[in-house]
Amino acid sequence: MSSDNTDSSKGFSTVSNTASKAMGAVKSALGGLTGNQETKESGDSQYYAAKGEADQHKKDQEREKKINDLKNDPKTQAGQGVIQTATGTVKNIAGGLLGDKEMTESGLQSKNEGQARFDDNAAKVQKEQQAKEQAQQAE
Numbered sequence: 809m810s811s812d813n814t815d816s817s818k819g820f821s822t823v824s825n826t827a828s829k830a831m832g833a834v835k836s837a838l839g840g841l842t843g844n845q846e847t848k849e850s851g852d853s854q855y856y857a858a859k860g861e862a863d864q865h866k867k868d869q870e871r872e873k874k875i876n877d878l879k880n881d882p883k884t885q886a887g888q889g890v891i892q893t894a895t896g897t898v899k900n901i902a903g904g905l906l907g908d909k910e911m912t913e914s915g916l917q918s919k920n921e922g923q924a925r926f927d928d929n930a931a932k933v934q935k936e937q938q939a940k941e942q943a944q945q946a947e
Contacts, residue, residue, distance in 0.1 A: 820865045828858035882936065886929035892922025 835851025896919030903911030
């Protein structure tokens with residue numbers, strides 16, 4: 809986000825949106841006070857369009873946070889480690905069968921990285937589970 813609170817990935821500006829809502833509210837109030845229905849409706853439309861945009865932006869941010877939280881969850885990461893280990897194992901075996909030393913080494917490296925990823929995250933999951941069980945026992 810930049811200094812004007814613009815989310816460049818979405819083209820959303822908090823400052824611009826707030827100004828648009830305020831202008832809409834002012835136009836609506838002015839139209840209501842003067843009896844000018846067209847100005848009132850235009851202001852209402854501007855206000856609710858800006859409000860809807862802000863609400864959608866907030867929902868998008870919440871969804872992105874949930875996705876990132878899920879991606880970074882130790883259970884997800886442990887699962888990714890299993891997949892990486894299996895892929896590395898297959899690549900390692902295929903390299904051996906084909907006589908491709910580079911593929912064999914690359915597969916072995918991927919397998920080892922996947923196993924380390926699994927081990928690290930499985931340990932985190934186990935610690936979380938133990939902490940949860942201890943908290944339940946303390947109740």
